[in-house]
Amino acid sequence: ELKVEQNPLFLSMQEGKNYTIYCNYSTTSDRLYWYRQDPGKSLESLFVLLSNGAVKQEGRLMASLDTKARLSTLHITAAVHDLSATYFCAADSGGGADGLTFGKGTHLIIQP
Amino acid sequence: DARVTQTPRHKVTEMGQEVTMRCQPILGHNTVFWYRQTMMQGLELLAYFRNRAPLDDSGMPKDRFSAEMPDATLATLKIQPSEPRDSAVYFCASGTGQANIQYFGAGTRLSVL
Numbered sequence: 001e002l003k004v005e006q007n008p009l010f011l012s013m014q015e016g017k018n019y020t021i022y023c024n025y026s027t028t029s030d031r032l033y034w035y036r037q038d039p040g041k042s043l044e045s046l047f048v049l050l051s052n053g054a055v056k057q058e059g060r061l062m063a064s065l066d067t068k069a070r071l072s073t074l075h076i077t078a079a080v081h082d083l084s085a086t087y088f089c090a091a092d093s094g095g096g097a098d099g100l101t102f103g104k105g106t107h108l109i110i111q112p
Numbered sequence: 113d114a115r116v117t118q119t120p121r122h123k124v125t126e127m128g129q130e131v132t133m134r135c136q137p138i139l140g141h142n143t144v145f146w147y148r149q150t151m152m153q154g155l156e157l158l159a160y161f162r163n164r165a166p167l168d169d170s171g172m173p174k175d176r177f178s179a180e181m182p183d184a185t186l187a188t189l190k191i192q193p194s195e196p197r198d199s200a201v202y203f204c205a206s207g208t209g210q211a212n213i214q215y216f217g218a219g220t221r222l223s224v225l
Contacts, residue, residue, distance in 0.1 A: 031212055042203065043155075043216040050211060088155065098143060098212050099168055102155040 002027050002093050006103035014111055016078055021106045023072040023089035032065050032072045033090045033100065043088065047074075079110045114138045116217035118204050124223045130192040133220045135204030136185055144187045145205040145214060146172075146179055155203075161187065162209070194224045 003026040013019050023032070034046040047056045049065035049072060056063050060083065062075045072089055086107045090100040117136040125131055137144050145160040159169035164181040172179065176195070181187045191198055201221050205214040 033213075035216075042218045043205075045213055045215065048211045048213055090155075092212055098162075098207075098209065099145060099157040099160050099171075100147075100155075100212075100214065101157070104154050 002029065002091060002101045004089060004091050004101050004103040006087075006089055006106050008106060009104055010107045012109045012111065013076075013079055015080055018078065019076050021074040021076075021087055021089075021108075023074070023103055025070050025072075025089075025091045025101075027070075027093070029067075029070075029091040029094055031092055031094070033092075034063050034072075034074055035088045035090065035102075037086045037088065037105070039086075046087075076108075081110050081112060084108055084110045114215075116204055116206050116215055118202075118217035118220050120220060121218060122221045122223075124225065125194055126225050127195055128193040129224075130190065131194050131198075131222060131224075133189045133202055133204075133222070135187040135189075135206075135217060137187065137204070137206030138215055139185075141206035141208050141215075142184075143207045143209055143214075144181060145207075146187070146189050147203045147205065147216075149201045149203060149219075150199075158189070158202075191222075194222075196224045198222060199224050 005024045032049045035043040047063040052067040054065045060077045086105045088105045090102040143162045146158040158172045159179040201219045203219045205216045207214045
């Protein structure tokens with residue numbers, strides 16, 4: 001059974017600081033996904049990482065994937081208040097099984 | 113602006129009643145997913161379809177939940193009879209299978225009293 005674990009689950013940080021969210025998954029997975037959810041809203045796709053060593057960046061967010069370590073990271077650079085949200089990582093089991101297994105989410109609060 | 117449309121957005125019902133949630137996937141998407149989100153369990157996959165055929169419903173309580181795709185533009189999730197523990201936000205997502213990117217609808221917030 002595929003398991004996905006994120007840490008930390010809660011993070012409060014100040015604007016301008018850097019931080020990293022970690023996502024570990026338990027079995028071989030072809031792909032790793034990062035989503036953002038604002039309170040009471042839907043999930044917005046941020047990144048899809050398809051291979052070992054993949055790195056993707058969008059603004060102040062950068063995601064990477066190490067399939068050997070079964071680890072993905074989401075790095076936040078010079079955080080701003082607008083990035084406050086809950087961030088989820090998810091993995092699929094591969095082999096054509098497309099349903100995602102999500103981590104518990106990291107609730108990120110960025111204070112001025 | 114293509115999006116996944118879910119109805120209703122909110123539903124309050126009494127225990128024992130039937131609940132039907134509907135999802136219109138993005139036009140051209142051939143894969144449709146149903147997820148449930150609760151504070152305790154987080155996001156869980158309930159079922160998904162590809163080209164209208166059910167591929168996996170192992171996450172769904174079989175005795176009371178059913179999922180169907182009557183046509184390519186409509187997916188339904190039914191609960192009969194509903195129970196208070198079914199209270200959650202139910203999300204529908206759709207995709208084309210490419211890189212398995214899934215686009216989520218706004219969700220149906222269900223409260224069973």
